[in-house]
Amino acid sequence: MGHGRQRAVDTRAVTPTGGEPLGVGIVGGGFMATVHARAARAARARLVGVVGSSPSRGAQAADVLGIERAYDSLEALLAEPEVDVVHITTPNALHAEQTEAALAAGKHVVCEKPLATSVSDAERLVQASVGRIGTVPFVYRFHPLVREARARIAAGEAGRVLSVQGSYLQDWLLSADDDNWRVDAAVGGRSRAFADIGSHLVDLIEFVTGDRVARVAASARTFIKTRAQHSQVETEDAVSVTLETEGGAIGTLLVSQLAPGRKNRLHLEIAGAAESIAFDQEQPETLWVGRRAGSLLVPRDADQLAPDAARLVMTPAGHPQGYQDAFNAFVADSYAAIAGAAPDGLPRFEDGLRAVRITEAVMDAAASGTWKEI
Numbered sequence: 001m002g003h004g005r006q007r008a009v010d011t012r013a014v015t016p017t018g019g020e021p022l023g024v025g026i027v028g029g030g031f032m033a034t035v036h037a038r039a040a041r042a043a044r045a046r047l048v049g050v051v052g053s054s055p056s057r058g059a060q061a062a063d064v065l066g067i068e069r070a071y072d073s074l075e076a077l078l079a080e081p082e083v084d085v086v087h088i089t090t091p092n093a094l095h096a097e098q099t100e101a102a103l104a105a106g107k108h109v110v111c112e113k114p115l116a117t118s119v120s121d122a123e124r125l126v127q128a129s130v131g132r133i134g135t136v137p138f139v140y141r142f143h144p145l146v147r148e149a150r151a152r153i154a155a156g157e158a159g160r161v162l163s164v165q166g167s168y169l170q171d172w173l174l175s176a177d178d179d180n181w182r183v184d185a186a187v188g189g190r191s192r193a194f195a196d197i198g199s200h201l202v203d204l205i206e207f208v209t210g211d212r213v214a215r216v217a218a219s220a221r222t223f224i225k226t227r228a229q230h231s232q233v234e235t236e237d238a239v240s241v242t243l244e245t246e247g248g249a250i251g252t253l254l255v256s257q258l259a260p261g262r263k264n265r266l267h268l269e270i271a272g273a274a275e276s277i278a279f280d281q282e283q284p285e286t287l288w289v290g291r292r293a294g295s296l297l298v299p300r301d302a303d304q305l306a307p308d309a310a311r312l313v314m315t316p317a318g319h320p321q322g323y324q325d326a327f328n329a330f331v332a333d334s335y336a337a338i339a340g341a342a343p344d345g346l347p348r349f350e351d352g353l354r355a356v357r358i359t360e361a362v363m364d365a366a367a368s369g370t371w372k373e374i
């Protein structure tokens with residue numbers, strides 16, 4: 001794309017108030033808490049406190065994640081004046097209540113997706129976050145080559161977007177022996193696979209194309225109805241979606257947590273009138289640009305990327321950059337927003353609400369066998 005050398009913008013200085021590092025509180029102590037804690041540390045924040053699902057789990061998380069202190073309750077963490085921003089990494093059904101409490105305590109919030117398990121709760125959180133920064137980790141937006149794809153489409157290089165084809169496939173719930181709170185609708189919400197990973201896919205489609213999904217038809221399946229600790233599973237293992245966009249494009253999506261051999265494969269292919277563009281989250285070092293004559297693989301090399309993509313390049317070409325780097329960049333930009341900046345492409349609560357709306361429409365479409373408008 002020949003933009004010449006771009007200097008990466010360092011948004012990592014986290015000093016919203018007079019040079020003090022930002023104080024971070026983490027709610028939850030599982031896999032995602034680890035990812036958030038690493039990202040907060042990379043952004044030079046101070047990891048002030050953590051709350052686990054029990055005091056002993058909180059203490060364990062503080063120890064393992066190197067967090068200063070475990071608090072016995074969310075209330076105690078929120079009463080801590082040194083905490084400026086709270087990261088919510090708990091099971092989905094807790095997000096709304098915990099986020100609302102954190103906002104009411106005057107904190108900024110980074111809340112895991114889905115922002116809430118109902119549209120009305122997500123709408124309330126958007127209202128409640130006015131005057132604060134509220135962000136949702138749609139972190140795949142932070143791969144440099146996703147930004148490159150977006151820049152190409154925005155600049156008109158790909159031509160009018162005609163079709164999108166996406167899939168997000170995993171296999172960690174493949175067997176009936178595999179179990180997790182996410183399978184339980186009372187804890188994870190009515191939708192499992194779509195809310196958990198399909199939400200990333202639709203966020204990315206709208207982010208990259210600049211277009212919006214207008215309506216959806218869908219089929220959902222729960223293939224495994226009994227799991228180790230859940231005798232009646234109702235959340236979907238897999239869902240396929242047919243969509244139309246406001247801009248007139250058409251598309252198909254497949255989201256499944258029962259795809260043998262696929263670990264975390266988010267794949268997106270967009271066909272414009274002049275170019276196709278394909279991105280694979282598990283191969284994020286290249287972007288495929290398809291042309292009738294002369295397709296090419298664009299490398300993650302700052303020299304060759306649009307400015308918004310180049311600024312997210314953390315390591316030189318040949319030194320692979322991946323999931324945690326994308327997460328780090330998301331958290332750094334969330335903190336930069338708290339410090340008063342306006343980073344482009346930061347997924348905010350409004351984007352979290354949008355994903356909840358689309359999830360609800362997909363599940364309603366699957367249940368009714370009819371098209372649903374978003």
Ligand code: SOE
Nearest residue numbers: 031032113170196197200264
């Ligand atoms: C599990 O499906 C999970 O950790 C998701 O919850 C994340 O959002 C996704 O990024 C990776 O997979």
